[in-house]
Amino acid sequence: MPQLLENDAALLAASNENAIGNQLFPVFLKLNDLHTLVIGGGPVALEKLQALLGNSPQVKVKLVAKEIIPEVYQFAETHTQLQIFQKAFEPTDMDAVQLIVAATNNNELNAEIRKAAHERKLLVNIADKPSLCDFYLGSVVKKGDLKIAISTNGKSPTIAKRLKEVLAESIPDEIDQTLQQMSALRGKLKGDFSDKVKKLNAVTATLVTSEPTESVRRNFKWLIWLAIIFSMTIGVLVFWHKEPEFQSFLMELDPVFYYFLGAGFVFAMVDGAIGMSYGVTSSSFSLAMGIPPAPASMGIHLSEVLSNGIAGWMHYRMGNVNWKLFKLLLIPGVVGAVIGAYLLSSLEHYSAYTKPLVALYTGILGVVILMKAFNIKKNKKRKKIERIGLLGFFGGFIDAAFGGGWGSIVLSNLIAGGRHPLFSLGTVKITRFFIAILSSLTFISMLGGAHWEAVLGLILGSALAAPIAAKVSNRISAKTIMVLVGVIVLIVSLRNIVLFLTHLFVG
Numbered sequence: 047m048p049q050l051l052e053n054d055a056a057l058l059a060a061s062n063e064n065a066i067g068n069q070l071f072p073v074f075l076k077l078n079d080l081h082t083l084v085i086g087g088g089p090v091a092l093e094k095l096q097a098l099l100g101n102s103p104q105v106k107v108k109l110v111a112k113e114i115i116p117e118v119y120q121f122a123e124t125h126t127q128l129q130i131f132q133k134a135f136e137p138t139d140m141d142a143v144q145l146i147v148a149a150t151n152n153n154e155l156n157a158e159i160r161k162a163a164h165e166r167k168l169l170v171n172i173a174d175k176p177s178l179c180d181f182y183l184g185s186v187v188k189k190g191d192l193k194i195a196i197s198t199n200g201k202s203p204t205i206a207k208r209l210k211e212v213l214a215e216s217i218p219d220e221i222d223q224t225l226q227q228m229s230a231l232r233g234k235l236k237g238d239f240s241d242k243v244k245k246l247n248a249v250t251a252t253l254v255t256s257e258p259t260e261s262v263r264r265n266f267k268w269l270i271w272l273a274i275i276f277s278m279t280i281g282v283l284v285f286w287h288k289e290p291e292f293q294s295f296l297m298e299l300d301p302v303f304y305y306f307l308g309a310g311f312v313f314a315m316v317d318g319a320i321g322m323s324y325g326v327t328s329s330s331f332s333l334a335m336g337i338p339p340a341p342a343s344m345g346i347h348l349s350e351v352l353s354n355g356i357a358g359w360m361h362y363r364m365g366n367v368n369w370k371l372f373k374l375l376l377i378p379g380v381v382g383a384v385i386g387a388y389l390l391s392s393l394e395h396y397s398a399y400t401k402p403l404v405a406l407y408t409g410i411l412g413v414v415i416l417m418k419a420f421n422i423k424k425n426k427k428r429k430k431i432e433r434i435g436l437l438g439f440f441g442g443f444i445d446a447a448f449g450g451g452w453g454s455i456v457l458s459n460l461i462a463g464g465r466h467p468l469f470s471l472g473t474v475k476i477t478r479f480f481i482a483i484l485s486s487l488t489f490i491s492m493l494g495g496a497h498w499e500a501v502l503g504l505i506l507g508s509a510l511a512a513p514i515a516a517k518v519s520n521r522i523s524a525k526t527i528m529v530l531v532g533v534i535v536l537i538v539s540l541r542n543i544v545l546f547l548t549h550l551f552v553g
């Protein structure tokens with residue numbers, strides 16, 4: 047089959063060509079300062095004009111063509127540095143220009159353009175005619191000051207276009223903020239050149255490794271030691287303290303304290319592994335243990351101050367915080383949380399009625415966790431959320447009033463709305479620290495030390511788990527834990543609702 051053999055030979059030739067690879071030399075031209083000639087006035091010429099002026103809006107362009115489509119004239123109305131000459135091309139059009147882009151429908155003319163350009167030692171691009179080009183245009187990704195140009199060596203402009211889309215999607219918009227900060231830092235750094243380079247490399251190390259940087263790791267170790275020393279001190283106090291009063295106080299401490307100590311530890315470990323659920327698990331556990339909603343939410347928020355402080359601070363060190371988003375979320379979030387905490391505390395005497403509401407809410411969150419575990423989500427592609435303030439207020443309110451939800455509501459909405467997961471997570475953690483402080487203060491001023499054994503148990507339990515949880519989080523299958531948590535939360539919440547209903551109807 048000679049035809050097949052011929053095809054094979056062509057394939058072989060193509061793969062040999064591939065083996066050499068892309069030998070084009072990439073540069074970024076300061077086109078704003080150069081004079082450019084465009085030959086042709088059809089749709090392709092218009093595309094080239096858009097590419098030239100889209101990248102370098104001040105470039106001086108002279109366009110020469112016999113026929114010019116109306117769209118080119120329209121484009122010229124908004125770009126006054128574009129001069130149009132409706133006429134046949136002449137080599138003298140190349141006088142006083144430095145770069146040439148041709149988009150004509152005439153191959154002889156193309157060859158003539160290339161020859162005239164080379165006589166003048168000028169570089170030329172003939173659109174869609176690779177063999178006549180001195181340089182190719184690339185597909186361009188732009189994020190503020192960042193620009194990436196893609197070349198497939200002329201093999202597939204369509205792939206260049208697709209890669210542009212992939213990169214635009216995966217590079218976070220925050221990269222421009224990072225560039226501005228790095229530029230400012232660069233201006234401030236003192237010392238000799240190698241000192242500066244060392245410092246600049248150190249602060250950007252997290253971009254190339256998913257591992258925490260050395261300084262974060264060192265602080266992390268310090269936290270673990272603090273937790274160990276803290277728990278040992280408690281142990282020593284319990285068993286060897288000379289004062290019998292204090293000893294008997296600890297020995298006779300309500301067992302509720304120890305239940306909550308254990309529960310706080312387990313819930314914080316689980317939260318560390320799957321990145322959510324501390325509020326919902328502690329809330330449903332507290333209700334099941336007979337703690338009314340307001341003191342339960344107080345305990346949860348007090349214990350979150352420390353754990354989110356640590357997590358938020360780590361994200362801050364790793365550069366995962368979007369400060370613009372932080373500012374937008376913080377005030378409405380705090381206001382919502384304080385109102386939620388105030389309302390729940392004032393309704394303290396109606397806890398028989400708030401309890402089933404909270405149970406209903408935790409039950410719904412249990413379902414949400416299960417859906418996340420099985421990757422069931424609405425396929426609707428949502429627009430980037432514009433009303434961040436409203437989201438923050440709503441999240442803060444629900445979180446304080448129902449014991450949890452800041453993470454699930456705010457984080458999932460930000461990510462579903464197209465924001466970058468890592469920056470959203472870092473920002474949500476650090477804002478939560480401030481929200482937990484304010485709602486805790488509101489609860490304390492309203493409730494005082496109600497159910498303090500449970501509250502203290504949760505605080506100490508989750509504080510002990512926080513540094514360890516982050517360590518083990520990568521080693522366990524998140525899906526298994528999410529299913530377990532979802533099912534348990536759902537069962538406990540349903541039990542609380544059923545208890546309420548039987549109480550209501552059976553008496």
Ligand SMILES: C[C@@]1(CC(=O)O)C2=NC(=C\c3[nH]c(c(CCC(=O)O)c3CC(=O)O)Cc3[nH]c(c(CC(=O)O)c3CCC(=O)O)/C=C3\N/C(=C\2)[C@@H](CCC(=O)O)[C@]3(C)CC(=O)O)/[C@H]1CCC(=O)O
Pocket residue numbers: 093094097171172173174175176179181182183184185186196197198199200201202203204205206207210
């Ligand atoms: C990157 C981009 C920049 C720009 O032009 O601004 C660009 N082409 C783009 C799009 C595009 N061009 C074509 C299609 C149709 C589908 C297809 O053919 O794949 C699409 C896709 C689409 O529009 O969806 C047709 C086409 N193009 C060339 C040929 C001739 C040939 O290959 O032989 C043919 C066949 C003509 C025919 O069949 O008659 C040749 C070239 N096109 C190049 C650049 C240079 C190599 C860049 C590289 O190495 O990747 C090179 C060599 C010379 C040059 O023109 O500079 C721009 C990305 C837009 C974006 O980013 O959105």
Ligand SMILES: NC(=O)c1ccc[n+]([C@@H]2O[C@H](COP(=O)([O-])OP(=O)(O)OC[C@H]3O[C@@H](n4cnc5c(N)ncnc54)[C@H](O)[C@@H]3O)[C@@H](O)[C@H]2O)c1
Pocket residue numbers: 085086087088089090091110111112113114115133134135149150151152155173174
């Ligand atoms: N339009 C497309 O989708 C497309 C796709 C692939 C490749 N191409 C190729 O790209 C080239 C340009 O495409 P187009 O759609 O813009 O074509 P077009 O026919 O609309 O435009 C060609 C332009 O060249 C000008 N021209 C021709 N001879 C001239 C001369 N002597 N002096 C000055 N100007 C002269 C014409 O006046 C016209 O403005 C063609 O080679 C075409 O085959 C076009």
